[in-house]
Amino acid sequence: MPRTAQTGIERPATRTTPSVEHVEASYAEALNEGLRQAMELSEAVLVLGQLVDYGPGVFGSTTGLVERFGPERVRDFPVSESAMTAAGIGAAIAGFRPVLVHHRLDFMLYSMDAIVNWMALWRFKSNGQSSLPIVIRAIVGRGWGQGPQHSKSLHAWFAHVPGIRVAMPATAFDAKGMLLEAIFGENPVIMVEHRSLFALKDRVPKAPYRVRFGRAAVRRAGRDLTIAAIGVMVPFALRAAGRLSALGVEAEVVDLRSVSPLDAETVIASVEKTRRLCVMDPAWQSFGVSAEIVARVVERANQVLRAAPVRISYPDSHTPMSSALELAYYPQEDSVVERLRSLAAEG
Amino acid sequence: MTGISHEGILKAGRYRGVSVGGGEAETARALLSFMVRLRACEEALAREYHPADEMRCPVHFCIGQEAVPAALSASLRDDDYLFCHHRSHGYYLAKNAPIEALFAELYGKASGANGGLAGSQDISYPSRNFYSGAILAGAAAISLGAGLGCKLKGGAQVAVAGFGESATDEGILWETVNYAAVAKLPVIFVCENNNYSVFSPQLKRQALDNISARVASFGVRSTALFGNDAMEVQRTLSREISRARAGEGPAFIEAYTYRWSGHYGPESDDLVGYRNAAEVEAWKQNCPISLLEEAMRASGTRAAEERKAFEREAASEIARCFELAKSSPFPKAPDWRTLNSSPASPMADKLLAEVELASFDAQQESQQAKGY
Numbered sequence: 163m164p165r166t167a168q169t170g171i172e173r174p175a176t177r178t179t180p181s182v183e184h185v186e187a188s189y190a191e192a193l194n195e196g197l198r199q200a201m202e203l204s205e206a207v208l209v210l211g212q213l214v215d216y217g218p219g220v221f222g223s224t225t226g227l228v229e230r231f232g233p234e235r236v237r238d239f240p241v242s243e244s245a246m247t248a249a250g251i252g253a254a255i256a257g258f259r260p261v262l263v264h265h266r267l268d269f270m271l272y273s274m275d276a277i278v279n280w281m282a283l284w285r286f287k288s289n290g291q292s293s294l295p296i297v298i299r300a301i302v303g304r305g306w307g308q309g310p311q312h313s314k315s316l317h318a319w320f321a322h323v324p325g326i327r328v329a330m331p332a333t334a335f336d337a338k339g340m341l342l343e344a345i346f347g348e349n350p351v352i353m354v355e356h357r358s359l360f361a362l363k364d365r366v367p368k369a370p371y372r373v374r375f376g377r378a379a380v381r382r383a384g385r386d387l388t389i390a391a392i393g394v395m396v397p398f399a400l401r402a403a404g405r406l407s408a409l410g411v412e413a414e415v416v417d418l419r420s421v422s423p424l425d426a427e428t429v430i431a432s433v434e435k436t437r438r439l440c441v442m443d444p445a446w447q448s449f450g451v452s453a454e455i456v457a458r459v460v461e462r463a464n465q466v467l468r469a470a471p472v473r474i475s476y477p478d479s480h481t482p483m484s485s486a487l488e489l490a491y492y493p494q495e496d497s498v499v500e501r502l503r504s505l506a507a508e509g
Numbered sequence: 510m511t512g513i514s515h516e517g518i519l520k521a522g523r524y525r526g527v528s529v530g531g532g533e534a535e536t537a538r539a540l541l542s543f544m545v546r547l548r549a550c551e552e553a554l555a556r557e558y559h560p561a562d563e564m565r566c567p568v569h570f571c572i573g574q575e576a577v578p579a580a581l582s583a584s585l586r587d588d589d590y591l592f593c594h595h596r597s598h599g600y601y602l603a604k605n606a607p608i609e610a611l612f613a614e615l616y617g618k619a620s621g622a623n624g625g626l627a628g629s630q631d632i633s634y635p636s637r638n639f640y641s642g643a644i645l646a647g648a649a650a651i652s653l654g655a656g657l658g659c660k661l662k663g664g665a666q667v668a669v670a671g672f673g674e675s676a677t678d679e680g681i682l683w684e685t686v687n688y689a690a691v692a693k694l695p696v697i698f699v700c701e702n703n704n705y706s707v708f709s710p711q712l713k714r715q716a717l718d719n720i721s722a723r724v725a726s727f728g729v730r731s732t733a734l735f736g737n738d739a740m741e742v743q744r745t746l747s748r749e750i751s752r753a754r755a756g757e758g759p760a761f762i763e764a765y766t767y768r769w770s771g772h773y774g775p776e777s778d779d780l781v782g783y784r785n786a787a788e789v790e791a792w793k794q795n796c797p798i799s800l801l802e803e804a805m806r807a808s809g810t811r812a813a814e815e816r817k818a819f820e821r822e823a824a825s826e827i828a829r830c831f832e833l834a835k836s837s838p839f840p841k842a843p844d845w846r847t848l849n850s851s852p853a854s855p856m857a858d859k860l861l862a863e864v865e866l867a868s869f870d871a872q873q874e875s876q877q878a879k880g881y
Contacts, residue, residue, distance in 0.1 A: 182864055203860050208661075234661060240691070245650050245684035252654020252668065255640070256590065258661070259856075260654070275681070279644045280651065286849050289624035292635040293851050324849040339864070346860055348851035372861035 211263030247273035332396035334364035339373030356394035376423030384412035468509030555775030566628030656696035736764025
């Protein structure tokens with residue numbers, strides 16, 4: 163079978179004619195297209211965020227929207243993240259479907275009260291009578307010295323709180339589909355988007371479509387070990403799996419897509435087959451999503467594990483600026499491939 | 510009114526400014542009726558709170574602060590939004606939400622406004638566009654978005670935020686005022702300045718007693734007034750709400766008032782020593798109900814008889830509410846998952862196509878050739 167130049171991963175030999183009309187689009191273009199279609203489908207959809215109505219359009223994801231839908235619906239917001247989130251809540255109460263955008267997740271932390279004390283428990287405390295269809299897009303940076311205030315991925319915090327859904331799309335296909343699912347669903351959603359993914363291309367259906375939350379995707383099938391990967395770790399896992407394959411180790415890569423709800427079933431089913439588990443989480447290790455996944459697998463399928471689970475994540479440290487230290491901080495392919503190769507040999 | 514302050518109000522003694530003008534008799538009667546009912550409701554709840562110990566949630570009573578909710582009840586439409594703080598009962602009734610559901614909520618019963626999930630300080634009544642919450646200024650900030658919604662819909666709806674002066678200690682309140690001004694939103698801010706954040710007086714927390722002046726500097730119409738003059742509060746609110754409905758943007762009203770009871774619960778917390786008996790007594794002499802009753806009498810109404818009649822009505826209504834609340838069943842354990850997250854997504858069902866990843870991938874040249 164032919165192999166792709168980028169990954170060395172085998173391609174299926176046969177081609178079928180796609181029945182779903184699609185275009186090739188980057189992650190950023192897919193987000194942009196999702197927002198555009200959502201705003202066309204419903205006048206209730208609003209976009210709020212700093213600089214969303216300027217040409218650069220939050221790394222291309224909001225470019226062109228203000229020209230098409232006007233400044234009432236595409237609103238540049240003062241540097242007041244708390245009030246912006248509260249405004250999103252109020253707009254949702256009044257029947258709108260706001261999408262809030264943060265260039266970096268770190269800035270939205272001013273709005274933790276609005277998120278945790280109001281948004282998350284709104285449906286609960288109204289006894290199910292009032293729901294908040296709000297989407298908060300939070301972009302996470304990495305590399306080129308982003309440092310400790312431009313690179314935090316706090317998806318585990320948000321996933322810990324009942325009443326918030328947390329999406330972490332890893333492909334352009336998922337970025338558009340999950341964004342639309344979030345906008346037209348009835349729950350608050352925090353979508354954590356990694357900046358490194360914005361240029362990745364994928365085939366994206368033209369029509370507005372949904373990618374449901376809590377349904378993981380098996381991105382690569384394998385028999386020797388399971389890699390449960392989150393967000394930006396999915397392409398990393400696929401690259402590692404490609405190299406492992408060349409070494410005779412077939413890794414199955416599960417893309418969790420959302421961390422709340424979390425599709426543990428797909429991971430467990432995979433582990434029951436491979437009997438080895440590695441979790442890749444683009445965040446600090448302690449008290450994080452990787453621990454939650456390991457716990458759920460162990461609770462249900464401890465007896466099938468032939469080796470202790472492995473967690474690939476970030477050190478319990480803030481992010482350094484220096485490029486030399488970034489190399490030491492972020493997981494590197496060579497050492498991860500080596501680690502997984504020995505995992506496959508254990509037991 | 511400029512130069513109003515808590516100190517000045519105490520120095521001035523009994524307030525003599527309430528007036529019922531020609532053509533205002535019906536409004537005065539409505540305000541009196543509302544305040545008498547609210548006072549009776551709070552006093553009855555306070556009497557019953559501890560002896561039976563069946564209302565097992567924090568309750569912040571608003572005895573003495575009835576004028577602002579009364580004025581709101583006389584000024585708001587059914588479709589207007591009202592967001593308020595933890596001292597919620599007056600606001601709840603101002604949006605005409607059912608009093609039986611308020612009592613049942615405090616008792617934690619299934620028939621409560623929120624099925625016993627929220628209690629006094631988090632109560633809401635969504636079908637009446639009424640919401641509350643305990644974290645200071647949070648609800649006021651949410652009114653911003655409701656106001657934005659009102660503006661985008663293009664009707665004459667408004668959103669009102671009711672809060673205490675302590676909420677102005679919070680940064681988010683000022684972000685909120687700023688955005689309401691810059692976006693010209695139909696939001697009315699009503700600040701009940703009762704001087705105390707639990708025990709701590711405003712001038713211990715803020716250098717100046719000039720909240721309304723500070724708000725004005727953001728480009729928001731701002732008025733400070735004596736908040737126990739129900740007629741004046743009502744006139745000011747009605748005027749500002751009308752202007753907001755007409756597209757003139759937000760307004761801020763700072764109503765100086767006073768809570769008679771402790772911060773929380775029915776007992777006095779004066780033993781803490783944060784305020785003295787003379788101050789409390791002086792404010793009781795400026796009771797919003799008595800002040801209005803007196804002004805109505807001066808305008809030729811048989812106000813005392815009216816008040817008695819309202820009190821009798823309220824008493825029988827309240828007795829019925831207690832009976833209902835006490836006899837109602839407790840809620841059953843809910844499905845925690847669907848209570849916290851909606852399992853249904855009707856809009857997505859209607860608008861979005863299902864594209865199963867597996868089938869879509871199978872149609873692609875290669876699943877793995879996705880740019881990785």
